[in-house]
Amino acid sequence: MKKYEFIIFDLDDTIFDFQHTQKISLQKVFKKYSMPFNDETYRKYKEINIKMWTKLEDGLISKEELLVGRFEEFFCHYGFDVNANEVEDEYRSHINKGHHMLPNAFDTLIKLKENKYKIFAGTNGLSKTQRMRLSDSKLIELFDDIFISDELGFEKPHKNFFKIIFDKYPKMNKLNTLMVGDTVNSDIKGAYEFGIDSVLIKHFKDIADSKATYEIDRIEHILDILI
Numbered sequence: 001m002k003k004y005e006f007i008i009f010d011l012d013d014t015i016f017d018f019q020h021t022q023k024i025s026l027q028k029v030f031k032k033y034s035m036p037f038n039d040e041t042y043r044k045y046k047e048i049n050i051k052m053w054t055k056l057e058d059g060l061i062s063k064e065e066l067l068v069g070r071f072e073e074f075f076c077h078y079g080f081d082v083n084a085n086e087v088e089d090e091y092r093s094h095i096n097k098g099h100h101m102l103p104n105a106f107d108t109l110i111k112l113k114e115n116k117y118k119i120f121a122g123t124n125g126l127s128k129t130q131r132m133r134l135s136d137s138k139l140i141e142l143f144d145d146i147f148i149s150d151e152l153g154f155e156k157p158h159k160n161f162f163k164i165i166f167d168k169y170p171k172m173n174k175l176n177t178l179m180v181g182d183t184v185n186s187d188i189k190g191a192y193e194f195g196i197d198s199v200l201i202k203h204f205k206d207i208a209d210s211k212a213t214y215e216i217d218r219i220e221h222i223l224d225i226l227i
Contacts, residue, residue: 004197004226006172007112008122008147008165010156010181011130014201014219015105015121015139021098022046029091033082035075048074057124057155057186067092096129099137104220109142115227122165122179124149124156124186145169156181157190178213180222188212199225 012018026045030037052066052073061069071091072084112119121143123130127150134140147165154160162179166172179198181187184207191198192211199222200212207215214225 002226003176004117004178005176006118006120006169006178007226008120008162008177008179009109009143010179010183010187011121011123011134012125013102013182013203014180014187015101015109016098016133016137017100017102018098020100021095025091025094025098028094029087032090033075033080033087035078035080041078044077045070045074048077053124054185057157059155059158063126063150063155092126092129096132097136099133099139101137101139102219104218106139106142108220108223109139111223112226113142117226118144118169120144120165121146121148122156122161123147126150156186157193159190159194162190162194162196178226180219184210184212 009015023042026042027037030041035041049070052061052070055061056063056066067088068084071082071087075082075084075087109119119142121134125148127148130148131146134143134146140146149155149161152161152164154164174195177196179187179191179196180201181198182201182203184200188198188200188210197213199214199216200207200210201219202215202217204217216222
């Protein structure tokens with residue numbers, strides 16, 4: 001009998017190639033606002049964005065403060081005077097359409113479904129964005145259920161994010177459930193503090209002391225654990 005029955009998947013940079021979508025979207029936004037797009041500006045945006053997301057996941061700021069504040073801080077850093085709300089709306093219009101998947105992600109989910117696993121999407125982010133991307137990519141047909149922080153009222157790594165999922169599915173327990181994600185601060189920390197096993201997708205990066213139960217470099221390597 002297999003150890004795990006329920007698999008919760010993060011979406012961005014776990015299933016979707018969010019780095020690809022983010023880069024394309026920022027190129028379009030920067031062009032509109034006459035901001036040069038290069039290694040330096042891209043690095044600076046990502047630095048600010050990661051900092052803001054960490055604050056959100058730690059409960060220090062609201063989602064609105066994140067979405068608008070990252071662009072406000074970014075453009076201010078380079079001396080640009082812009083309406084950060086309008087920039088976020090422009091960026092969001094491009095992100096919503098970006099459903100490019102990581103290599104082998106779709107086939108990996110198919111294989112897990114064929115082997116009778118219950119697979120859930122468990123993601124931070126905006127409801128409209130995530131549901132549009134899931135629908136456009138046809139992934140929505142593969143997941144048995146979808147849990148989005150924007151709808152639940154809690155961001156990973158908050159324990160209530162996971163509690164809501166477990167409360168909906170009484171057959172889930174902390175021994176038969178596995179969390180899969182690429183982010184230590186939300187996916188792995190959340191799973192660890194809730195008491196369930198986890199898989200960290202490292203994308204060939206060196207990550208020390210992640211507290212993940214398993215570490216893999218590519219999503220398809222999860223099949224070595226589960227099948």
